[in-house]
Amino acid sequence: MKKFIIKLVAVSTLALSLTAMATPDTKANAATTHQVQSGDTLWLLGKKYGVSVQTLMSTNKKSSHLLFVGEKLTIPSTLTSYEMDLLARLVHSEAKGEPYAGKVAVASVVLNRVDSSLFPNTVKDVIYQKDQGYFAFSPVQNGTINQVADASAKEAVKEALAFRGMGKGSLYFYNPKTATSTWITSREVTITIGNHRFAK
Known part of the structure; x- marks a missing residue:
């Protein structure tokens, strides 16, 4: 029984890995959080993560381009x-x-x-x-x-x-x-x- 369970877990893990690899539409940048560093700008973050400055602003409810060191920004998912x-x-x-x-x-x-x-x-x-x-x-x-x-x-x-x-x-x-x-x-x-x- 123990051998069967180990084999079942191994097969399930392999199946999940193959499914993840076979999907061409995996997001290039899944929604994540970015902690603002010195020198960061919305433009540079947009280029880094491949997301529009406008989307960054609306997602993070910003009315200006002003960023504060240590501030956490939500980076929305973008193209696959x-x-x-x-x-x-x-x-x-x-x-x-x-x-x-x-x-x-x-x-x-x-x-x-x-x-x-x-x-x-x-x-x-x-x-x-x-x-x-x-x-x-x-x-x-x-x-x-x-x-x-x-x-x-x-x-x-x-x-x-x-x-x-x-x-x-x-x-x-x-x-x-x-x-x-x-x-x-x-x-x-x-x-x-x-x-x-x-x-x-």
């Missing part, structure tokens, strides 16, 4: 590790060779779409969205989204998450030298960075 990686791979393939600000802006477009009622409400569904049989983003269509993201793309995603909700609401971007759609060029331009125009 899978979504962070997927978004970084899209940024890497869409904005390779573009200025860092352009990479942040590309990530922001995806996040703006997630937050918009005009588009799906998850990063994965926005990135893999199809329109008339074509994917919305060319790296999905041509497979370059499967390339590993570099450090710059990963950092750009974190910065876009911290900045979430504070930009100009861009929902599209295109290269005016190669764009063939008259519809996209008719959209209101919000900013131009490098070879990309961002629009809404």
Whole structure:
């Protein structure tokens, strides 16, 4: 009987471990508490944990950016590790060779779409969205989204998450030298960075 119980516990533990490992939607940063250190700012914490400054403020009922050393902040959960990686791979393939600000802006477009009622409400569904049989983003269509993201793309995603909700609401971007759609060029331009125009 003792051998049976030990075996049962071992099998149950293994099953729970495999279940946890097989879930691609594990939160990248589960809700946690952060004790404010000297030099911390909401912006730096937003970048560190991949959560918007606005969300940090509302979660912690803050009306200003003022932080006190020793203060405990609740850090809400954010994108899953899978979504962070997927978004970084899209940024890497869409904005390779573009200025860092352009990479942040590309990530922001995806996040703006997630937050918009005009588009799906998850990063994965926005990135893999199809329109008339074509994917919305060319790296999905041509497979370059499967390339590993570099450090710059990963950092750009974190910065876009911290900045979430504070930009100009861009929902599209295109290269005016190669764009063939008259519809996209008719959209209101919000900013131009490098070879990309961002629009809404």
